[in-house]
Amino acid sequence: MLRLSLPISTRLSPSPREKQDDASPGGLPYAHSSPLAGKPRLPSLLLPGLMPRHVAVIMDGNARWALRRGLPPSAGHEAGVRSLRHLLHLCSHWGIPVLTVFAFSSDNWYRPKAEVDFLMSLFERVIRTELDNFARDGVKICVIGDSSKLPSSLQKAIAYAEESTIRNSRVQLIVAISYSGKYDIVQSCRSIAQKVKDGVLQVEDIDEKLVEQELETSCSKYPYPDLLIRTSGELRVSNFLLWQLAYAELFFAQALWPDFGEAELVEALVSYQQRHRRYGTRSS
Amino acid sequence: MEKQSSTRVLLFSSLRDFMRRSIFCILMAGPIPNHIAFIMDGNRRFAKKRHMVVGDGHKAGFESLITILNYCYQLGVKYVTVYAFSIENFKRKPEEVQQLMDLMVDKIDELLEGSFLSKYGIRLYFIGNLGLLGERVRLAAEKAMKATAGNSRAVLLICVAYTSYDEIVHAVEESCREKLNCTEQITESFNSPTENGHCLDEYGGKKLTQKENGYMSHSLEEFRESHSCEIEEATSLVCNGGTERSGDARLILRTSDITEDREKCPVIKLVDIERHMYMAVAPDPDILIRSSGETRLSNFLLWQTTFSPLSSPAVLWPEIGLWQLAWAVLGYQRNYSYIQKKRKQA
Numbered sequence A: 001m002l003r004l005s006l007p008i009s010t011r012l013s014p015s016p017r018e019k020q021d022d023a024s025p026g027g028l029p030y031a032h033s034s035p036l037a038g039k040p041r042l043p044s045l046l047l048p049g050l051m052p053r054h055v056a057v058i059m060d061g062n063a064r065w066a067l068r069r070g071l072p073p074s075a076g077h078e079a080g081v082r083s084l085r086h087l088l089h090l091c092s093h094w095g096i097p098v099l100t101v102f103a104f105s106s107d108n109w110y111r112p113k114a115e116v117d118f119l120m121s122l123f124e125r126v127i128r129t130e131l132d133n134f135a136r137d138g139v140k141i142c143v144i145g146d147s148s149k150l151p152s153s154l155q156k157a158i159a160y161a162e163e164s165t166i167r168n169s170r171v172q173l174i175v176a177i178s179y180s181g182k183y184d185i186v187q188s189c190r191s192i193a194q195k196v197k198d199g200v201l202q203v204e205d206i207d208e209k210l211v212e213q214e215l216e217t218s219c220s221k222y223p224y225p226d227l228l229i230r231t232s233g234e235l236r237v238s239n240f241l242l243w244q245l246a247y248a249e250l251f252f253a254q255a256l257w258p259d260f261g262e263a264e265l266v267e268a269l270v271s272y273q274q275r276h277r278r279y280g281t282r283s284s
Numbered sequence B: 001m002e003k004q005s006s007t008r009v010l011l012f013s014s015l016r017d018f019m020r021r022s023i024f025c026i027l028m029a030g031p032i033p034n035h036i037a038f039i040m041d042g043n044r045r046f047a048k049k050r051h052m053v054v055g056d057g058h059k060a061g062f063e064s065l066i067t068i069l070n071y072c073y074q075l076g077v078k079y080v081t082v083y084a085f086s087i088e089n090f091k092r093k094p095e096e097v098q099q100l101m102d103l104m105v106d107k108i109d110e111l112l113e114g115s116f117l118s119k120y121g122i123r124l125y126f127i128g129n130l131g132l133l134g135e136r137v138r139l140a141a142e143k144a145m146k147a148t149a150g151n152s153r154a155v156l157l158i159c160v161a162y163t164s165y166d167e168i169v170h171a172v173e174e175s176c177r178e179k180l181n182c183t184e185q186i187t188e189s190f191n192s193p194t195e196n197g198h199c200l201d202e203y204g205g206k207k208l209t210q211k212e213n214g215y216m217s218h219s220l221e222e223f224r225e226s227h228s229c230e231i232e233e234a235t236s237l238v239c240n241g242g243t244e245r246s247g248d249a250r251l252i253l254r255t256s257d258i259t260e261d262r263e264k265c266p267v268i269k270l271v272d273i274e275r276h277m278y279m280a281v282a283p284d285p286d287i288l289i290r291s292s293g294e295t296r297l298s299n300f301l302l303w304q305t306t307f308s309p310l311s312s313p314a315v316l317w318p319e320i321g322l323w324q325l326a327w328a329v330l331g332y333q334r335n336y337s338y339i340q341k342k343r344k345q346a
Helices: A062-068 A073-094 A106-110 A113-129 A131-137 A152-164 A181-197 A208-214 A262-274 B002-028 B043-049 B054-075 B087-091 B094-113 B116-120 B135-147 B164-191 B220-227 B255-264 B270-275 B322-334 B336-345
Strands: A054-058 A098-105 A139-144 A171-179 A227-230 A249-252 B035-039 B079-086 B122-127 B154-162 B215-219 B250-254 B287-290
Touching (some): A062 A073, A073 A098, A073 A113, A073 A171, A098 A106, A098 A113, A106 A171, A113 A131, A113 A152, A131 A139, A139 A152, A171 A181, A181 A208, A181 B164, A181 B270, A208 B164, A227 A262, A249 A262, B002 B054, B002 B322, B035 B054, B043 B054, B054 B079, B054 B094, B054 B116, B054 B322, B079 B094, B087 B094, B087 B154, B094 B116, B094 B135, B116 B122, B122 B135, B135 B154, B154 B164, B164 B270, B322 B336
Parallel strands (some): A054 A227, A139 A171, B035 B079, B079 B154, B122 B154
């Protein structure tokens, strides 16, 4: 049978949690109405020893989710934040030490101003209000991207959040805002060029390790994602973590981002654990 | 009996040709991708499946490549890029690496002697760090590139001894080298000895003038062209005995301006890095197809496939056919307007 790409989540209908606010995402019972309550256990389908160390997510589909419900895009983005909170909670308790999310691409500046302004204020609000949750879940936040374009109040909120969570160690949340993979490499190149100009380095010293060290993801212990998940069925990388994705397993989920819950994450992780990663060599 | 059998074969062949032409007609109703890239994965698994030796799996892979190339060029695709051998593949067993190198040389010779390249007017490029290849392979590759340099109807880019990391590092090195050279040129021309104290009388001239009393005179156009710097036009200053040149398009810079230029010339931009990529000879791929069902990029065209739709049919490379190609092209056509918009924004 012809398959366009493997594997794709077959979930097309809205998540049950849209209709049952008190139930947890994916339909599993929780003691409290909040999906963040309790400590979610690792499903038996997943092997603890084969969990990815770094999961990256392109959170695509918020606007489409809102459109399908006759809501403005802002409602889609708010729903997307709930998905992110839940994903972060799961990563924190399932032993995934690094989660990177593509919140705002450098191309997204071309969106309507009202939507961009809303997103900037949403980011600021979420960062400020989630600090207690970050402390509880041991989340260390790190924001990557061209911060010069961000409103100064958001820049300050980011700086404060990074400073106040720097000692947290359970899971690192890397949020890419105003980011592009190509921009990351260009800024790495500029840093290297400055060092060459200053005589700290010779041109002949430039190698892969040097480029990697200057990338923005060098803030992480595991800078290279093992698994990239993109929601909403789109089959492309869209300028996200270009260098870092060289050997990442790609998983394309059909679900729109606000519908991406525990079941979808389990499906992605099961797929990941079944794959053979060879890095260009041979397995035998 | 034999007559019946040959009639059936002819009928089947005619039916197959008819179906192929029909598929082409359907695809050609929409936009055809200009550039398709392939990760040719699965040769060894194919050999194992058919109880063959690994080398025969790679030979079957080559036959499959020719078939796919035929389809692509008949469809109107101009550029095809294939991932033949990664730098990481050098870590495989030496015997397998040697087999692949020998196969590459044999197939290059076969292509040059045959009619396939001239049939479609294909220009060959071997993309990668060719210095890592053995001399025999490298010479064969250079010979093939030289022999097909005059072709222009279609292009086949064969990535060998290639990884995106190596390509990007090379581009970064060249960009840094270019910046360093520019900075040194500015310094050199500023520090060169004064001749007779006069500005060269060259309106829009080709040479930079010498320093005179802390000033340099340039043809504005030439300076901008050679240094790609953004500099403000200074007010015209004294030159040649103090006479102000009016109505002259020369740019007279003060010493301090030179220092400033040196500091900010040139800032490395995205286009500088792109210019130094091995793959700068071709536009970005419109589709990336990886056979064998694996969904990862494996250090292939990371820079160039940022907006390319990805397709990963489950078939092994020697089994890939028109169906898989057609499916990928249909996927491209479905997303065409969105991708074009994103490319323009980028």
